[in-house]
Amino acid sequence: MRRIEFEGKERMNRLEKAVKIILTTLGLISIFTTIGIIFSLFEETFMFFKEVSIVEFLTGTKWTPLIEPTHFGVLPLVAGTMLIVVIAGLISIPLGLGSAIYLSEYAPKKVRKFLKPILEVLAGVPSIVYGYFALTAITPLIRNIFPETSVYNALSAGIAVGIMTIPLVSSMSEDAMMAVPDSLRNGAYALGATKLEVTKDVVIPTAMSSIVASFILAISRAVGETMIVAMAAGSTPKLTINPLESIQTMTGYIVQISMGDVPYGSLAYKTLFAVGTLLFLITFILNVISRHFVRKYRRAY
Amino acid sequence: MEPILSIRNLNFYYGEHKALKDVNMDIYKNNVTAFIGPSGCGKSTFLRTLNRMNDFIENVKVEGNIIYEGKDIYSKEMEPVELRRRIGMVFQKPNPFPKTIYENIVYGLRKNGVNKKEVLDEVVEKTLKAVALYDEVKDKIHKSALELSGGQQQRLCIARAIAMQPDVVLMDEPTSALDPISTMKIEELVLELKKDYTIIIVTHSMQQAARISDYTAFFLNGEVVEYDETSKIFSNPRDKRTEDYITGRFG
Numbered sequence: 417m418r419r420i421e422f423e424g425k426e427r428m429n430r431l432e433k434a435v436k437i438i439l440t441t442l443g444l445i446s447i448f449t450t451i452g453i454i455f456s457l458f459e460e461t462f463m464f465f466k467e468v469s470i471v472e473f474l475t476g477t478k479w480t481p482l483i484e485p486t487h488f489g490v491l492p493l494v495a496g497t498m499l500i501v502v503i504a505g506l507i508s509i510p511l512g513l514g515s516a517i518y519l520s521e522y523a524p525k526k527v528r529k530f531l532k533p534i535l536e537v538l539a540g541v542p543s544i545v546y547g548y549f550a551l552t553a554i555t556p557l558i559r560n561i562f563p564e565t566s567v568y569n570a571l572s573a574g575i576a577v578g579i580m581t582i583p584l585v586s587s588m589s590e591d592a593m594m595a596v597p598d599s600l601r602n603g604a605y606a607l608g609a610t611k612l613e614v615t616k617d618v619v620i621p622t623a624m625s626s627i628v629a630s631f632i633l634a635i636s637r638a639v640g641e642t643m644i645v646a647m648a649a650g651s652t653p654k655l656t657i658n659p660l661e662s663i664q665t666m667t668g669y670i671v672q673i674s675m676g677d678v679p680y681g682s683l684a685y686k687t688l689f690a691v692g693t694l695l696f697l698i699t700f701i702l703n704v705i706s707r708h709f710v711r712k713y714r715r716a717y
Numbered sequence: 718m719e720p721i722l723s724i725r726n727l728n729f730y731y732g733e734h735k736a737l738k739d740v741n742m743d744i745y746k747n748n749v750t751a752f753i754g755p756s757g758c759g760k761s762t763f764l765r766t767l768n769r770m771n772d773f774i775e776n777v778k779v780e781g782n783i784i785y786e787g788k789d790i791y792s793k794e795m796e797p798v799e800l801r802r803r804i805g806m807v808f809q810k811p812n813p814f815p816k817t818i819y820e821n822i823v824y825g826l827r828k829n830g831v832n833k834k835e836v837l838d839e840v841v842e843k844t845l846k847a848v849a850l851y852d853e854v855k856d857k858i859h860k861s862a863l864e865l866s867g868g869q870q871q872r873l874c875i876a877r878a879i880a881m882q883p884d885v886v887l888m889d890e891p892t893s894a895l896d897p898i899s900t901m902k903i904e905e906l907v908l909e910l911k912k913d914y915t916i917i918i919v920t921h922s923m924q925q926a927a928r929i930s931d932y933t934a935f936f937l938n939g940e941v942v943e944y945d946e947t948s949k950i951f952s953n954p955r956d957k958r959t960e961d962y963i964t965g966r967f968g
């Protein structure tokens with residue numbers, strides 16, 4: 417046989433190096449942009465806390481930065497966000513997990529092929545559409561049942577946020593359950609387990625950390641959701657747990673202020689950054705927890 | 718001798734593909750029956766028809782009868798879940814649940830309402846001893862089963878199957894993923910277990926079939942070419958194809 421001449425390795429190596437440099441540059445750009453954003457956020461926040469004590473901010477129960485006498489207690493906004501998160505979670509977690517279980521364990525192949533893309537389309541709908549849906553469909557329905565409900569209320573917005581985050585829970589949980597090897601299911605079936613028992617005892621526990629991670633991700637998404645709450649939840653910072661009242665969330669407040677005409681550099685302007693930083697920290701922590709769960713799950717295999 | 722399972726005119730289809738063709742066989746109690754044959758000839762498919770594990774595959778069809786305790790296992794009177802309690806299965810790849818050794822063994826019992834701790838403890842100890850695993854794992858019974866070696870996991874899976882006190886244990890190439898020593902242990906175990914159970918084992922090893930089985934069935938393209946006492950199959954096969962296969966002259 418003829419001896420084969422290998423060539424071109426040299427050139428490949430140079431190309432390899434160039435690609436590496438380009439990619440590193442791109443990576444650094446995004447890292448520095450992120451650091452820049454965080455830095456400017458923190459800088460203004462720092463300025464804010466020169467004028468308002470951190471204790472008042474974190475423990476105060478009144479939020480009236482624009483009306484005299486001004487109060488800078490962020491708790492009403494946090495409570496508003498919590499209310500939305502709880503309502504959304506009550507919708508997205510059971511429905512998302514339920515559809516994940518159905519799709520992964522019960523649905524025949526054909527049904528799954530048909531339903532999965534539909535759920536994924538749901539995830540791609542812009543949130544303003546959900547906001548509109550909340551205002552025009554959910555709110556009237558709630559007011560039919562509870563006539564004393566305000567036009568803008570936490571329940572309607574929470575439900576819409578919940579519906580929006582169903583696909584997040586369902587697709588991530590479903591992926592994790594589909595990744596559970598059939599050999600485990602068969603092992604349980606061969607011991608006389610029923611389908612429900614196999615799902616409950618084998619599939620869900622094996623996929624548990626990803627399922628939990630999907631819950632946390634949905635929650636963090638609900639914390640950060642802006643458009644729906646700005647449209648449907650109202651703009652009344654209020655320390656309440658009544659979902660039928662008008663409230664305001666952290667994101668809702670940020671939108672309201674950004675769109676109004678607060679003078680640049682004023683204290684009201686700086687509140688934006690303080691609230692923004694708090695929001696950033698909450699979602700950041702939630703994401704870290706969620707990643708922790710996913711990693712734990714990967715190790716199980 | 719009385720058959721515990723009687724298979725009559727069994728056909729099996731994956732969609733259009735006919736994977737089993739008119740299989741007839743009697744499986745005898747307290748014997749080891751081996752299924753041999755080239756890859757893709759339908760051994761696993763046939764084994765799975767015996768405890769209806771094929772039910773989970775979409776688009777399959779079964780024709781014919783499998784009689785177990787006077788009843789057709791594919792008839793309405795037979796609950797598949799109940800059937801699988803009586804006819805257990807051990808798979809090619811060890812598949813312990815990601816639970817403790819203890820919980821692996823008692824899983825089937827718990828699902829059948831056995832929850833008394835004394836009973837479960839006793840079963841765990843007895844079955845671990847039966848599969849000769851007790852001494853190796855007695856200090857980590859409440860640790861994850863995934864920490865065991867492959868051979869230990871497979872013996873745990875056998876323990877899990879016999880904890881249900883089944884009539885029949887189906888084994889699909891239970892030693893193909895194991896080293897020679899683990900394989901030997903499982904072979905010894907099979908010989909031990911046949912006192913109490915009826916065992917059907919799929920194997921690619923002629924030596925294994927010859928060593929441990931009383932009856933051997935040779936499968937080819939979904940048909941049973943020859944089924945007889947193992948000694949006859951190996952010393953004096955009636956069919957030329959059987960002879961070619963066991964002497965390694967096949968294909």
Ligand SMILES: Nc1ncnc2c1ncn2[C@@H]1O[C@H](COP(=O)(O)OP(=O)(O)OP(=O)(O)O)[C@@H](O)[C@H]1O
Nearest residue numbers: 731734736754755756757758759760761762763774
């Ligand atoms: N789930 C399935 N869907 C479709 N066809 C299948 C399926 N499982 C097996 N078959 C086909 O049925 C035939 C018999 O397969 P089977 O797994 O029973 O063979 P086998 O004798 O166990 O082979 P091996 O020794 O390799 O395990 C093969 O042609 C195979 O392609």
Ligand SMILES: [Mg+2]
Nearest residue numbers: 760761762889
């Ligand atoms: Mg096979």
